[in-house]
Amino acid sequence: MKNRKLLMIPGPIEVDPSVLRAMGEVTTSHVAPNFIESFGNSIELMRKIWLAPNGQPFIVAGSGTLAMDMAVSNLLEPGDNALVISTGYFGERYKNILATYGANVTVLQAEIGEIVSLDKIEEELSSKNYKLVTITHVDTSTGVLTDPKSVADIAKKYNTLTVLDGVCATAGESTPQEAWGIDVVLTGSQKAIGVPPGLALLVVSEKAMTVWKNRKTPVQNYYGSFTNWLPIMEAYEERRPSYFGTPPVNLIRALEVSLNLINAEGIEHRVESHLIYAKAFRKAIQKIGLQLVPKREEIAANTMSAIFYPEGIDGNQFRKDISEYGVILAGGLHSEIKTQYFRVGHMGAINKSDIVATLSAIEFALAKQNYSFTLGESIGTFLENL
Ligand SMILES: *Cc1c(COP(=O)(O)O)cnc(C)c1O
Numbered sequence: 001m002k003n004r005k006l007l008m009i010p011g012p013i014e015v016d017p018s019v020l021r022a023m024g025e026v027t028t029s030h031v032a033p034n035f036i037e038s039f040g041n042s043i044e045l046m047r048k049i050w051l052a053p054n055g056q057p058f059i060v061a062g063s064g065t066l067a068m069d070m071a072v073s074n075l076l077e078p079g080d081n082a083l084v085i086s087t088g089y090f091g092e093r094y095k096n097i098l099a100t101y102g103a104n105v106t107v108l109q110a111e112i113g114e115i116v117s118l119d120k121i122e123e124e125l126s127s128k129n130y131k132l133v134t135i136t137h138v139d140t141s142t143g144v145l146t147d148p149k150s151v152a153d154i155a156k157k158y159n160t161l162t163v164l165d166g167v168c169a170t171a172g173e174s175t176p177q178e179a180w181g182i183d184v185v186l187t188g189s190q191k192a193i194g195v196p197p198g199l200a201l202l203v204v205s206e207k208a209m210t211v212w213k214n215r216k217t218p219v220q221n222y223y224g225s226f227t228n229w230l231p232i233m234e235a236y237e238e239r240r241p242s243y244f245g246t247p248p249v250n251l252i253r254a255l256e257v258s259l260n261l262i263n264a265e266g267i268e269h270r271v272e273s274h275l276i277y278a279k280a281f282r283k284a285i286q287k288i289g290l291q292l293v294p295k296r297e298e299i300a301a302n303t304m305s306a307i308f309y310p311e312g313i314d315g316n317q318f319r320k321d322i323s324e325y326g327v328i329l330a331g332g333l334h335s336e337i338k339t340q341y342f343r344v345g346h347m348g349a350i351n352k353s354d355i356v357a358t359l360s361a362i363e364f365a366l367a368k369q370n371y372s373f374t375l376g377e378s379i380g381t382f383l384e385n386l
Contacts, residue, residue: 005323008358009330010140010168010304010345012190012197015258019195019349022257023250031241035249038256039236045259046203049267050170050185052177055203058229059255061248064167064188066224067200069097071163071184072132073221074212078102080131083124083160085116085151089141089333090165094134101220103131112337113295115146118154125158132161132183137169141333143306143343144294145173149180156181161208167191170201171262172274172303172347183208189251192274192303194258194348198251261349271302277346277355278302280385284359284378288366293334293341303347306332308340313369315339321365327358355382 007014028035039059046057060066072094076082082103084094087110098105108116108124125133133155135148152162161183166175170185172192177185182205189199204212204226212219212226219225228244235242262270282292282300285307293306309315315331319342322329330345332338346355359378367375 006327006354006357008327008345008350008354010191010343010347011188013192013194013345013348014350014354015194015196016261016349018261019254019258022254023196025250025253027249030243030247030249035247035253036236036239036241038253039247040239042252042256042259043233043237045256045263046201049259049262050175050177050203051179051267052185052203052205054206055177056206056209056230056233058200058202058204058226058233059247059252060200060224060229061198061245061251062200062224063197064165064186064191064200065093065097067167067186067188067202068094068165069221070200070224070226071186071202071204072098072103072134073101073224074219074226075132075161075163075184075208076101076103077131077215077217078220079104081106081128083108083121083130083133085121085133085135085146086110086139087115087136087142087144087146088112088139089335090136090139090167091134094136094165098134110144112334113142113144113293115144115299118150121151122154125154125160130158130160132163134163134165136165137173137175138166138301138303140168140304140343141306142293143301143304145169145299145301148175148182152181161211168301168303168347171267171270173301174268174271177203177205181205189255192347193255194262195251195254198248199255258349274302274347276386277350277352278305280382281305281344281346281355281359283385284382285362287381288363288373288378293337304343304345306341306343309342310366310371313366313371315342317369318342318365321368322361325361325364327361329358329361352386
């Protein structure tokens with residue numbers, strides 16, 4: 001019997017076999033011609049997938065949190081005002097990162113399952129001079145999807161930079177960075193980008209690079225400083241070797257393979273598939289009486305879902321039964337509702353059968369606890385809605 005389990009959590013995710021094979025290729029020198037080509041190609045592919053032809057990509061060893069850290073530590077100076085639009089756990093994280101770099105932080109907190117209204121955001125941005133505003137595209141703790149374009153439109157009016165935490169969204173939710181005028185779109189390799197964990201990925205607008213160049217004080221971050229990494233990105237893009245910190249050669253080769261897959265499919269098509277699968281998945285879940293954490297369909301993420309356990313279901317037992325069935329789902333993350341819900345990742349290189357398998361595991365675990373529903377109904381609903 002195969003003992004590999006289907007990994008359906010909001011990162012790490014199921015990785016395409018060709019990406020995994022790339023991870024296993026012989027480790028080369030970081031200045032070997034084949035690696036220089038992979039690195040340079042990955043930088044160019046990021047601009048295409050981010051839809052930011054004039055942006056500056058950065059590929060640095062680290063997790064998504066490093067990408068969050070690099071974005072703001074390079075742009076902020078001590079005493080600058082920063083606004084956090086929080087839809088859950090990762091808004092809280094941004095507040096802590098910003099505070100570490102001496103920013104004056106204001107948080108606009110949405111209630112659980114909701115977004116912050118544009119009126120509130122405009123009222124705050126107009127009240128004082130904000131250097132930047134952070135937005136979580138999909139907050140992985142609530143499954144809430146925000147609308148970065150509308151926030152960016154307001155931010156531009158007040159000359160405030162926008163930083164989009166796309167860690168659970170980029171390559172799964174529509175984000176034409178340049179058309180929407182977002183200054184930084186950042187992610188980690190293990191979410192919708194479809195690579196094992198270990199890479200911080202950012203694309204920075206020309207405007208934000210100018211803000212960084214015109215800083216009056218040094219960046220309060222050594223490893224993550226653009227001063228150290230920009231020459232590296234420029235060199236590899238020109239197909240020249242360079243060194244600051246040893247790049248994770250196997251991971252970057254895997255990134256190249258995954259970005260190529262996304263690019264060959266077309267980013268618009270990739271995003272559209274996420275939308276189609278997610279919509280049908282939500283209908284399926286709701287058909288058997290389960291409720292989503294996001295309060296409205298329009299603000300439900302297409303890369304993942306946060307779902308309340310029905311009355312009387314023991315969550316730990318539920319996830320244990322699902323795991324024994326062969327699927328891994330995640331528990332709650334938001335501290336206020338942690339034990340009341342579970343999370344399903346449906347992003348990256350997944351297919352219809354992966355979602356059908358997930359629904360069947362959910363039904364299996366619900367049936368085991370004598371939850372009252374018609375067996376097979378969620379799967380039927382998913383198929384009908386594709
Ligand atoms: C996963 C995630 C992060 C953190 O990424 P790590 O790779 O775990 O550091 C940040 N923001 C969001 C929205 C995430 O989903």
